[in-house]
Amino acid sequence: MVNDDYRDIAPFEGKDFDDAVARLIQYPQLLNNFTDIISRHSRFVNKWKSFHAKKLLARMLTQVHNYTEFQEYIVCDIFLEMIESSSIDNFTFDGIEQLGIEDKPHIYISNHRDIVLDTALLDLALYRSSNRKKCEMVIGDNLLVNQFATDLFKVNGAITVKRSLTSTADLRNETLRLSRYMRHCIHEKDVSLWIAQKSGRSKDGIDNTSPAILKMLYLAYREDGMSFQDFIRSTSIVPVAISYQYDPCDISKSEEQIRKLKAEGVYDVYKKKKYADVLDLVRGLRMNKGNVHIQVGKSLDPETVTDPREAVREIDRQIHTNYRLWDTNYFAYDYINGTDRFIDKYEDMNTKAFIKHYKHLKPEVKKLVFQGYANPVISMLNETEGPDANN
Numbered sequence: 001m002v003n004d005d006y007r008d009i010a011p012f013e014g015k016d017f018d019d020a021v022a023r024l025i026q027y028p029q030l031l032n033n034f035t036d037i038i039s040r041h042s043r044f045v046n047k048w049k050s051f052h053a054k055k056l057l058a059r060m061l062t063q064v065h066n067y068t069e070f071q072e073y074i075v076c077d078i079f080l081e082m083i084e085s086s087s088i089d090n091f092t093f094d095g096i097e098q099l100g101i102e103d104k105p106h107i108y109i110s111n112h113r114d115i116v117l118d119t120a121l122l123d124l125a126l127y128r129s130s131n132r133k134k135c136e137m138v139i140g141d142n143l144l145v146n147q148f149a150t151d152l153f154k155v156n157g158a159i160t161v162k163r164s165l166t167s168t169a170d171l172r173n174e175t176l177r178l179s180r181y182m183r184h185c186i187h188e189k190d191v192s193l194w195i196a197q198k199s200g201r202s203k204d205g206i207d208n209t210s211p212a213i214l215k216m217l218y219l220a221y222r223e224d225g226m227s228f229q230d231f232i233r234s235t236s237i238v239p240v241a242i243s244y245q246y247d248p249c250d251i252s253k254s255e256e257q258i259r260k261l262k263a264e265g266v267y268d269v270y271k272k273k274k275y276a277d278v279l280d281l282v283r284g285l286r287m288n289k290g291n292v293h294i295q296v297g298k299s300l301d302p303e304t305v306t307d308p309r310e311a312v313r314e315i316d317r318q319i320h321t322n323y324r325l326w327d328t329n330y331f332a333y334d335y336i337n338g339t340d341r342f343i344d345k346y347e348d349m350n351t352k353a354f355i356k357h358y359k360h361l362k363p364e365v366k367k368l369v370f371q372g373y374a375n376p377v378i379s380m381l382n383e384t385e386g387p388d389a390n391n
Helices: 014-026 030-038 042-048 053-060 067-087 119-127 149-152 166-191 211-222 229-233 250-262 276-286 308-322 329-338 349-357 362-384
Strands: 091-092 107-110 135-140 156-159 192-196 237-244 291-296
Touching: 014 053, 014 149, 053 067, 067 119, 067 166, 067 276, 091 119, 107 119, 119 135, 119 192, 119 237, 119 291, 149 156, 156 166, 166 192, 192 211, 211 229, 211 308, 229 308, 237 308, 250 276, 250 362, 308 362, 329 349, 329 362
Parallel strands: 091 291, 107 192, 107 237, 135 156, 135 192
Antiparallel strands: 237 291
């Protein structure tokens, strides 16, 4: 069982895990939907198109008793295989060899595009690379909208950030407790962590790291008197860039930006609907993503990274330069700038169809959608040619 100090924020373990799986099996639509979806794909037809498909899946669920088993036997072997075959043209990854032969835990700090697939696909890449350690993932409690969602996330290794707290003292204490749990994961549980480079998904394609993330990770080490440089030395912080050719949630993200802007910049005025994130979660899983690439970077070097500012800068540099730019990114950049600078990068792309897909949108929403695809190109140019490259 997980230490009671962290039980409410940690993934389910032991009896809590088994109880959650038992509840999931009893959830009315879970087995129906799961077996229906996977039976449509050729790889699973022989295995799942039988009268006893639901019983087989239920039996498999009862045979997993921890997060690692759930990831390997249910998520990686079945669920992500189905997602890959149904909504991804090509899934590729690179850079894992830079982590070394020893399978030690790492803190993966990644840009954030999709609610669950960013970390799930990283786990799939690690699984296919000599079955390396999977990641517990950091998510906001806004995703735990009911018991079913809570069970599904927490058997999937979710660490909960309590975003609903309002008291400054409560926020400070909870941040320190979260930092302590993450240190516990790395040095005692011997598991890796995935955390987004900033709170929430990137809505605009700008992948910049929040210094608060590094400061939070460091808190538990600082209270023991450790310098930031020694904290970097005692952990392995690895920047990760994940790139989707098509973002299934590009329109909903842009519409959310518009609603926030209409709240005159006072974000407390804008209240997201309770199930908005769940709808985006489903959309991200089911809709076409085109090509997807994960590039694992190099662990931060304690000889060159001595404070949070330098850590943020290096994470940004690696994510911006390692981001796999697709034809959609290059075309959007030229489209909004009225240039043909990168025309050779999208010469085989059906640009008319791409534009037509968004023709029904209000001009301000369409502009933000295209800007979201273009911004990774701008970030890359800023890193490689300097900030004047886009002028």
